[in-house]
C-alpha cells in the first residue's frame with residue numbers, strides 16, 4: 001500500500017492525457033516545478049465542519065483557495081466555520097448523487113468525513129463501516145467520475161497498525177485491533193486501488209492523535225481531561241497510565257494536509273504525519289494539570305478498554321522526505337495554548 005504507482009487516467013485514457021494531469025499543470029524549466037494544485041483550483045473538504053476541518057479550512061481559505069465543505073453535521077458544527085469564507089453544503093458522503101453535485105466545478109478533494117471514534121466503532125461497527133468504508137469508496141468513486149486531480153485522505157497511525165513496537169512507520173504491518181482501525185485500512189486500500197486502476201492521485205495521511213482548538217465536541221482524552229479539571233472531578237485513566245500516544249497539534253496536521261495537496265507525490269502514497277514523540281496517558285495528565293495550573297488535581301484509575309492500543313508513536317521521516325513535513329508545535333507549547341482556547345471558547349460561563 002505504500003508503493004507509488006504509475007497509473008492510467010481516471011476515465012480510461014492513458015496517463016498524461018487527462019486534462020488535469022500533472023504534466024498539464026507544471027511548467028518545467030530551470031528546475032522549476034509548479035505546485036500540483038494551485039489556489040485557482042477549488043477544493044472540496046468532506047467533513048470540513050469538524051475539529052480538524054475548522055483549522056484546515058481556515059488555512060486553505062487564507063492561502064487563497066476556494067473551499068466547499070460537504071458535511072452532514074453529525075459530529076461537526078456549522079458554527080466551526082461561522083466566520084470563514086467557505087461554502088458549506090449539508091449532505092452525506094454515502095450519497096453518490098450528493099457527491100457528484102458537490103464536486104461540480106472543483107479540482108481536488110480533502111476527505112476528512114468519518115465516524116472517528118474507536119470506542120464508537122466497538123459499540124456500532126456497522127455504522128462505522130458504512131461511513132468510513134462505503135463513504136470513502138463513494139468519495140473515491142465520485143473523484144474518478146469527475147476526473148479530480150488529487151484526493152487527500154485522512155487516515156490514522158495507531159488504530160490502523162494496532163499493537164506494534166513503536167515508532168511505527170509506513171513499513172509497519174497493519175494489524176488493526178478495532179473496527180475503526182480496520183475501516184481506515186480499507187479506505188487506504190481503496191485509495192491505492194483507485195490510484196493504480198483509474199489514476200486517481202490519492203495520498204493518505206496517517207494522523208497521530210490530533211489536539212488543538214475546536215476539539216471540544218470530540219471525546220478525545222485531552223478535552224475529557226480539560227473538562228474534568230474545569231468541573232473539579234478526578235481525571236479518569238483507563239489502564240495503569242503507561243499507554244502512550246503521539247499527540248500532534250492540529251496546525252501541524254493541517255500543514256501536512258496542505259503539503260499533501262500541493263506536492264507532486266505519486267498516487268497511492270501513504271505517509272505518517274505525527275509528532276514523533278511518545279506521551280503516556282500519565283504524562284498527558286501531568287501536562288494538562290500543569291497547563292491548567294492545578295498540578296495536584298486528582299487522578300482515578302479504571303480497567304483498560306477494549307479496542308485501544310497500548311503504545312503508539314510514529315516516525316514522520318518519509319513525510320519529511322516527500323512533503324517537507326515537520327511538526328512545529330511542541331506539546332509543552334500546544335497543550336497550554338489549547339487550555340487557553342478552552343477557557344476562552346468553551347469554559348466561558
Ligand SMILES: NC(=O)c1ccc[n+]([C@@H]2O[C@H](COP(=O)([O-])OP(=O)(O)OC[C@H]3O[C@@H](n4cnc5c(N)ncnc54)[C@H](O)[C@@H]3O)[C@@H](O)[C@H]2O)c1
Pocket residue numbers: 046047048049050051052053070071072073074075076077091092093094111112113114115116131135154155156157206207208209210211218
Ligand atoms: N482527531 C484525531 O485525533 C484523528 C486521528 C486520526 C485520524 N483522524 C481522522 O481525521 C478526520 C477528521 O477527524 P476529526 O477529528 O476532525 O473528527 P470530527 O468528528 O470532528 O470530524 C468529522 C466530520 O465529518 C462529518 N461527517 C461524519 N460522517 C459524515 C457523513 N456520513 N457524511 C458527511 N459528513 C460526515 C462530521 O459531521 C464531522 O464534521 C477523520 O477522518 C478521522 O478519522 C482524526
